[in-house]
Amino acid sequence: MKSIVKFIVCLSLLFSIGAHSQSQQKIEMKIDEIGNAKISVSMTMNAQQWQLWNSNYGNNQSALKRDMERSMPAYFLDDFKLEKDDMNRSFNLSLNAYGVCEINKRGKWIVDTDQKDAQLTELTETKYMLVSSPPEYGGQLQQTFIIELPENAKKIKTEKNAYGKSVFEFDMDPPSSGFNLMRWAGILLIVVGGGWAGKTVIKT
Amino acid sequence: MKKLAIPLTISVIGIALTAFSFISSSRGSAEDVDIVIEKAEFIMPAAHHVYANPDALDGKYYLFKAKITNNSSKTLEDVTVKYRIPNYIDWTELTVSGEMFPGQTLAVPCYPKFDSDITEKTTESMEKVDIEITWDGIEDDDIIEEDFDFRITNRNEFVYTGVKKEEILTYSDIYDNNPLVACFVTTNDPIVKYYTQNIQEKILKGEAATVSRKPEDAVRFLKGIYEATRRSHMVYSGTKGVPKSLDDVQSMVQQVRLPREVITGNTGLCIELSCLYASILSGAGIDPIIYFSPGHAYPGFKMNGQYYAIEATGIGGEGLGSIASAEQAFMTGQKQLDTLFTMSRQGDPRFTFVDINYANANGITEMNLKDNDFMRKKVDDIVASWSGGQDIQPNTPRNPSIRIPEPGLRTGNALSFSIPTGWQTMMHPAPQIPIVTAQVVAPDQMTTVTIYDIPASNAQQGMATVNQYLSSLGMQVQYQINGNALAGQTYSVNGTFNWIGKAIRRQGGIRIVAVGAPDYMYNQNSGIINQVYNSIR
Numbered sequence: 001m002k003s004i005v006k007f008i009v010c011l012s013l014l015f016s017i018g019a020h021s022q023s024q025q026k027i028e029m030k031i032d033e034i035g036n037a038k039i040s041v042s043m044t045m046n047a048q049q050w051q052l053w054n055s056n057y058g059n060n061q062s063a064l065k066r067d068m069e070r071s072m073p074a075y076f077l078d079d080f081k082l083e084k085d086d087m088n089r090s091f092n093l094s095l096n097a098y099g100v101c102e103i104n105k106r107g108k109w110i111v112d113t114d115q116k117d118a119q120l121t122e123l124t125e126t127k128y129m130l131v132s133s134p135p136e137y138g139g140q141l142q143q144t145f146i147i148e149l150p151e152n153a154k155k156i157k158t159e160k161n162a163y164g165k166s167v168f169e170f171d172m173d174p175p176s177s178g179f180n181l182m183r184w185a186g187i188l189l190i191v192v193g194g195g196w197a198g199k200t201v202i203k204t
Numbered sequence: 205m206k207k208l209a210i211p212l213t214i215s216v217i218g219i220a221l222t223a224f225s226f227i228s229s230s231r232g233s234a235e236d237v238d239i240v241i242e243k244a245e246f247i248m249p250a251a252h253h254v255y256a257n258p259d260a261l262d263g264k265y266y267l268f269k270a271k272i273t274n275n276s277s278k279t280l281e282d283v284t285v286k287y288r289i290p291n292y293i294d295w296t297e298l299t300v301s302g303e304m305f306p307g308q309t310l311a312v313p314c315y316p317k318f319d320s321d322i323t324e325k326t327t328e329s330m331e332k333v334d335i336e337i338t339w340d341g342i343e344d345d346d347i348i349e350e351d352f353d354f355r356i357t358n359r360n361e362f363v364y365t366g367v368k369k370e371e372i373l374t375y376s377d378i379y380d381n382n383p384l385v386a387c388f389v390t391t392n393d394p395i396v397k398y399y400t401q402n403i404q405e406k407i408l409k410g411e412a413a414t415v416s417r418k419p420e421d422a423v424r425f426l427k428g429i430y431e432a433t434r435r436s437h438m439v440y441s442g443t444k445g446v447p448k449s450l451d452d453v454q455s456m457v458q459q460v461r462l463p464r465e466v467i468t469g470n471t472g473l474c475i476e477l478s479c480l481y482a483s484i485l486s487g488a489g490i491d492p493i494i495y496f497s498p499g500h501a502y503p504g505f506k507m508n509g510q511y512y513a514i515e516a517t518g519i520g521g522e523g524l525g526s527i528a529s530a531e532q533a534f535m536t537g538q539k540q541l542d543t544l545f546t547m548s549r550q551g552d553p554r555f556t557f558v559d560i561n562y563a564n565a566n567g568i569t570e571m572n573l574k575d576n577d578f579m580r581k582k583v584d585d586i587v588a589s590w591s592g593g594q595d596i597q598p599n600t601p602r603n604p605s606i607r608i609p610e611p612g613l614r615t616g617n618a619l620s621f622s623i624p625t626g627w628q629t630m631m632h633p634a635p636q637i638p639i640v641t642a643q644v645v646a647p648d649q650m651t652t653v654t655i656y657d658i659p660a661s662n663a664q665q666g667m668a669t670v671n672q673y674l675s676s677l678g679m680q681v682q683y684q685i686n687g688n689a690l691a692g693q694t695y696s697v698n699g700t701f702n703w704i705g706k707a708i709r710r711q712g713g714i715r716i717v718a719v720g721a722p723d724y725m726y727n728q729n730s731g732i733i734n735q736v737y738n739s740i741r
Binding site for chain 2: 033034036048066072073074076098099100102103104105106107108140174182186187188189190191192193194195196200201204
């Protein structure tokens with residue numbers, strides 16, 4: 001099972017290694033009603049970090065996409081969009097990740113955090129916050145994750161899986177199946193045919 | 205009645221269409237399910253544990269990953285993805301998704317668990333993967349079946365990169381698989397263990413590096429391994445290493461003899477000797493490191509934050525003209541290590557190393573190997589050849605006395621550099637280290653300049669004296685000297701302190717002025733550090 005936090009931690013790649021001062025990174029992950037995620041990463045840097053980040057990624061966006069894909073090999077990612085604000089030394093990167101959560105054998109949606117006793121803060125019924133500081137950055141990077149489950153998620157629980165790691169578990173109805181041309185054409189024909197037959201019977 | 209025929213026919217068609225719409229969408233058909241498969245070009249048997257581990261390097265080494273999308277308008281139930289590799293892995297379930305909503309995507313990576321006898325594979329072969337996707341109520345004709353071919357190399361083959369040729373950008377991409385060298389470090393191979401025990405007993409006549417945690421004890425062990433290979437007349441020899449095209453991947457492919465094969469064959473290439481040393485060091489509880497420089501690899505270890513190396517190929521061979529002593533091999537290794545750190549610090553990606561314990565902790569674990577009586581007998585024969593030769597000297601207790609500089613060496617001209625505004629100066633701040641003339645501390649209390657006056661004739665001797673003093677206080681110094689410029693790190697219980705400095709000849713001695721900051725502050729303060737450094741005169 002892929003895990004959402006491992007996924008998010010990999011996003012710290014966007015942090016420029018070597019720039020040593022406490023930095024904040026905000027990562028929002030919005031999961032839709034079919035288990036895909038829209039991810040948005042934003043960060044503001046100091047002058048030195050900004051220069052380093054630009055030389056690595058900011059001015060070479062294909063390298064950014066390539067390194068993101070290679071650091072998260074188990075995922076399918078697309079729709080990368082990078083918006084830079086040079087004046088304020090900040091960026092916002094958005095991307096899509098497919099199949100981030102899935103339905104288990106018991107019909108429950110599962111989102112694996114990959115953390116033992118994850119300290120999750122409930123912001124709203126479907127929105128959770130997790131603060132982390134990846135050890136590989138020596139406490140210099142603080143990441144705030146906002147995990148937003150679908151609006152129609154019900155009975156949300158944080159459970160422990162077989163390895164003692166925290167997982168989100170929830171119920172969700174299937175999305176409306178959309179317009180079925182054949183079905184509506186059939187109903188229309190029944191109505192027209194029935195109406196016509198009824199009118200004919202009344203006339204006779 | 206005739207008048208009713210047309211409207212009734214229309215109604216019947218309507219009923220049929222409506223019913224069919226329910227029937228057709230109730231099952232979902234194979235045509236409504238999209239599949240995208242991304243596959244690995246090859247599998248190295250030596251890394252079979254890595255391929256089986258979804259957590260190894262964040263799941264980088266998968267066999268394939270499948271993106272399955274339900275494009276039908278119906279929820280599919282109990283969607284099951286299975287795969288098999290004929291002759292290797294029987295049908296195995298990858299995932300069962302209780303439900304798959306319309307539009308939903310499953311991302312399914314495959315980390316195959318091969319039997320450990322794959323490490324007995326001595327030839328390369330092309331194999332096939334069969335993938336099957338089913339769900340509840342599916343008709344046999346609709347079961348989705350996919351397959352693809354891939355290559356399983358022989359157990360000795362090391363493919364340096366799996367990055368597709370059009371994606372190669374940097375030197376690191378060409379050697380992207382370097383961490384997998386840890387799979388060839390076979391610490392738990394019974395043959396290597398047996399060989400290690402013999403070195404500890406017959407060559408070293410006892411060792412306690414892991415107990416004492418003293419680098420000199422570990423260096424003695426390192427030299428002991430070298431001496432064992434030298435006494436058994438082990439020779440340097442090449443193996444096949446050729447560039448190969450593996451579909452989308454183009455890579456250098458090296459035949460790497462396993463440590464047990466190096467021991468019993470009594471010959472090895474630089475990377476093979478490095479793996480042998482690392483296996484033995486790891487078995488003895490010392491943190492092994494394999495260093496890489498362009499076209500070369502050499503082994504060593506890490507202890508108390510410092511790195512050590514030996515030139516294992518110093519054994520050369522009579523046919524090659526020279527055989528270095530253990531001491532010479534160690535000195536050569538240390539010199540190469542200086543170069544490696546200097547070049548690495550300058551950003552040259554060709555100079556790098558693999559920390560075997562770190563690689564193991566990240567899921568890159570060694571291959572499984574079985575015991576072998578014939579090889580044990582070969583080890584016995586080799587051990588018998590160790591008689592004679594120079595003994596590895598036991599460590600004599602280090603001279604506890606520290607050379608104290610003669611008084612009166614310090615000059616009246618105190619500091620020899622420009623002190624930035626607001627910095628605090630302390631003269632003779634550490635009475636237990638009389639060679640420290642002064643220390644100047646920045647307002648952040650982190651960035652520090654230290655001035656040493658040492659009764660030495662050159663920078664090398666001066667740094668040796670500094671090292672002696674700091675060692676007595678539980679600190680370790682690692683440094684490089686280039687002319688009068690110095691750079692290094694000081695390790696202590698408080699962490700790592702990075703510094704740069706200059707050695708200046710003074711009347712009757714050497715003055716060393718070093719400026720630096722804790723490693724986590726160094727880059728941030730590099731501007732002021734460089735300003736101070738440039739003002740040293």
